[in-house]
Amino acid sequence: MTLVYVEHQDGAPEDVSLQALALARDLAGGEAVQALVAGPSAADAAAALGEHGVTTVHVPDHEVFASHAPAALGRALTQLAARLGSGAVLAAGTERGNEVMAHAAAIADLPLAANCTEVTAGDPLTVTRIRWGGSLLEEARVHGGTKLLTVAPHTVEASASGGSPAAVEPFTPELSDADTAVRVVGRVGTRSEGGVTLADAKFVVSCGRGVGSPDGFAPAEELAALLGGAVGCSRAVTIAGWRPHTDQVGQTGTKIAPEVYLACGISGATQHMAGCKGAKRIIAVNTDPEAPIISHAAYAVIGDLHEVIPAITAELRKAGAG
Amino acid sequence: MNILVCVKRVPMTGGTIVLTPDEQAIETRHLGFTISPHEECGVEEAVRLIEAQGGESAVLSLGPADAEEQLRDAMALGIDRAVLLQTDEEFDGQSTASAILASIEADRASGVEYDLIFFGNESADAGNYQVGIRVAHALGRPCVTGVKGIAVENGRARCEQEVPGGRDVYDVPLPAVVTVKEGLNLPRYPSVPGRLRAKRKPLETRTPERGAPGVEKIRLKLPEGDASQAEILGHGPAAAPAVVDVLRRAGLVA
Numbered sequence: 001m002t003l004v005y006v007e008h009q010d011g012a013p014e015d016v017s018l019q020a021l022a023l024a025r026d027l028a029g030g031e032a033v034q035a036l037v038a039g040p041s042a043a044d045a046a047a048a049l050g051e052h053g054v055t056t057v058h059v060p061d062h063e064v065f066a067s068h069a070p071a072a073l074g075r076a077l078t079q080l081a082a083r084l085g086s087g088a089v090l091a092a093g094t095e096r097g098n099e100v101m102a103h104a105a106a107i108a109d110l111p112l113a114a115n116c117t118e119v120t121a122g123d124p125l126t127v128t129r130i131r132w133g134g135s136l137l138e139e140a141r142v143h144g145g146t147k148l149l150t151v152a153p154h155t156v157e158a159s160a161s162g163g164s165p166a167a168v169e170p171f172t173p174e175l176s177d178a179d180t181a182v183r184v185v186g187r188v189g190t191r192s193e194g195g196v197t198l199a200d201a202k203f204v205v206s207c208g209r210g211v212g213s214p215d216g217f218a219p220a221e222e223l224a225a226l227l228g229g230a231v232g233c234s235r236a237v238t239i240a241g242w243r244p245h246t247d248q249v250g251q252t253g254t255k256i257a258p259e260v261y262l263a264c265g266i267s268g269a270t271q272h273m274a275g276c277k278g279a280k281r282i283i284a285v286n287t288d289p290e291a292p293i294i295s296h297a298a299y300a301v302i303g304d305l306h307e308v309i310p311a312i313t314a315e316l317r318k319a320g321a322g
Numbered sequence: 323m324n325i326l327v328c329v330k331r332v333p334m335t336g337g338t339i340v341l342t343p344d345e346q347a348i349e350t351r352h353l354g355f356t357i358s359p360h361e362e363c364g365v366e367e368a369v370r371l372i373e374a375q376g377g378e379s380a381v382l383s384l385g386p387a388d389a390e391e392q393l394r395d396a397m398a399l400g401i402d403r404a405v406l407l408q409t410d411e412e413f414d415g416q417s418t419a420s421a422i423l424a425s426i427e428a429d430r431a432s433g434v435e436y437d438l439i440f441f442g443n444e445s446a447d448a449g450n451y452q453v454g455i456r457v458a459h460a461l462g463r464p465c466v467t468g469v470k471g472i473a474v475e476n477g478r479a480r481c482e483q484e485v486p487g488g489r490d491v492y493d494v495p496l497p498a499v500v501t502v503k504e505g506l507n508l509p510r511y512p513s514v515p516g517r518l519r520a521k522r523k524p525l526e527t528r529t530p531e532r533g534a535p536g537v538e539k540i541r542l543k544l545p546e547g548d549a550s551q552a553e554i555l556g557h558g559p560a561a562a563p564a565v566v567d568v569l570r571r572a573g574l575v576a
């Protein structure tokens with residue numbers, strides 16, 4: 001029996017969790033796949049999860065699950081896996097999925113392979129997992145009685161199997177005070193203005209060290225506004241204090257997936273590229289035709305970003321945009 | 323207050339990663355080394371907290387003898403002392419956590435109890451997303467992950483974590499384990515006197531024990547289809563119409 005920790009939004013399972021389920025079904029090879037779903041409206045996920053091959057949805061019953069409580073989730077998952085005799089437990093390789101699985105791994109003292117992209121059944125299990133935010137892959141053997149894995153987001157396709165709604169089974173985990181001590185107690189800085197975020201924008205224009213100064217971003221701001229896009233930057237810019245870290249694209253910044261990514265004055269370090277792998281098309285603007293980014297981009301303009309960005313804006317205006 | 327920060331020495335890969343012929347490691351002969359930006363923010367936060375509230379800070383790394391470079395760098399920014407768990411072997415997440423735990427217990431035996439232990443949310447290279455959480459469980463302490471804002475007051479840590487739509491707040495009693503992310507603060511640059519002082523600060527070397535790896539590396543490989551050559555749209559401002567053409571084909575302009 002394979003168990004999957006499923007994240008959801010008001011009872012609608014997250015896509016990344018459905019991707020983890022697809023990998024879990026592959027691994028289970030016809031055996032049952034069951035899910036742990038927590039929080040208010042968890043039971044509402046039963047129909048959608050049934051369609052993705054889940055036979056039973058287990059809902060932990062405790063007031064702590066009213067908000068995110070990672071250690072308690074790890075404990076509940078561990079107890080459920082032990083009771084069901086699960087051979088493998090999976091989750092999406094999101095911040096929360098990795099966190100909950102690490103708690104489970106720590107509690108059960110089992111190995112955990114984070115962010116897998118492929119799995120081959122067996123004992124030990126063989127996996128391919130990502131390192132360096134996706135710039136490098138590792139093939140590894142996963143040992144341990146119960147195999148714990150997370151699935152790297154957007155590397156496996158979700159696939160509906162057309163099953164009937166899953167049965168819903170509440171259960172009561174045994175939680176200590178320590179398990180319930182870490183929980184979300186509030187929310188601050190709530191965004192409500194509905195502006196475009198870097199993570200969701202269809203168009204992103206970023207500038208790197210080549211922009212030279214904080215003021216150098218004005219033309220990029222203008223171009224982004226014209227196309228309803230967002231402005232990003234490289235880490236060279238954030239550590240210089242020119243832009244806030246929330247604008248940083250990359251392995252330790254934001255991961256973006258726009259239709260077009262216009263990367264200006266950015267050399268193309270692997271850690272920057274790890275954040276924009278999801279872009280459909282990358283256009284690099286660089287004075288150096290040998291810059292590494294040229295071999296990651298679909299298109300390139302060789303030139304000074306201070307001239308090229310305003311020229312693109314002017315051309316768009318001429319074409320009647322904005 | 324006593325604070326410990328755990329940092330990992332990793333190569334500074336540039337535009338392309340090159341593997342060693344046996345596919346077991348990154349070819350590092352021509353590379354410099356660093357730590358994760360997350361961990362840099364952990365170092366900075368520890369230094370700020372000790373400056374403001376008094377006490378002592380320590381930095382720990384499990385790695386080769388050369389990891390002394392990263393430990394001295396942290397001390398140049400204001401960390402007081404360092405512990406090197408010296409090994410040339412690669413440790414998986416589970417054995418890294420055990421080795422760090424053993425070192426924390428050795429400190430405790432000599433009278434040093436850490437009120438706060440900072441980890442990176444994930445290491446730059448391995449990205450196991452687990453060492454801090456494992457150490458927290460072994461010590462029986464609360465653990466908040468992915469922290470981008472922290473206030474320490476009256477024996478508690480109020481931590482903020484970025485989530486879609488805002489920041490979630492956690493409030494935990496000390497002693498605690500906190501894993502942090504870049505953006506928590508803007509780390510300072512080391513000063514020349516700071517660098518000189520760092521040379522004389524205490525660095526203790528210990529020998530860690532490695533258990534059998536639970537996640538056992540077979541080999542490394544590069545992702546497929548990464549390298550291509552860009553179509554050159556043109557030179558300078560004259561390329562603008564060709565760029566707009568790409569934007570139009572992408573459906574961004576009518």
Ligand SMILES: Cc1cc2nc3c(=O)[nH]c(=O)nc-3n(C[C@H](O)[C@H](O)[C@H](O)COP(=O)(O)OP(=O)(O)OC[C@H]3O[C@@H](n4cnc5c(N)ncnc54)[C@H](O)[C@@H]3O)c2cc1C
Pocket residue numbers: 207208209210211233234235236237248249250251252253254264265266267268269270271272275285286287288291303304305306333334335356357358359446
């Ligand atoms: C663990 C780790 C994590 C990291 N995470 C991130 C991350 O999340 N995001 C990130 O961005 N980096 C990250 N980095 C840093 C990364 O390795 C690079 O140092 C950084 O991306 C370099 O930024 P850059 O391209 O702006 O600067 P540089 O590498 O200095 O490149 C500047 C480029 O601008 C070009 N240029 C100069 N002037 C002009 C001009 N007038 N017009 C056009 N082009 C011009 C130059 O030819 C050059 O190609 C990380 C590093 C590590 C070790």
Ligand SMILES: Nc1ncnc2c1ncn2[C@@H]1O[C@H](COP(=O)(O)O)[C@@H](O)[C@H]1O
Pocket residue numbers: 328329330331358360361382383384385415418440441442443444445446448449450451452453454
């Ligand atoms: N070799 C190491 N030496 C010191 N700290 C480490 C080491 N490996 C991991 N860590 C710490 O644990 C965090 C999480 O690592 P990981 O679980 O590998 O993603 C890192 O950001 C470091 O703070």
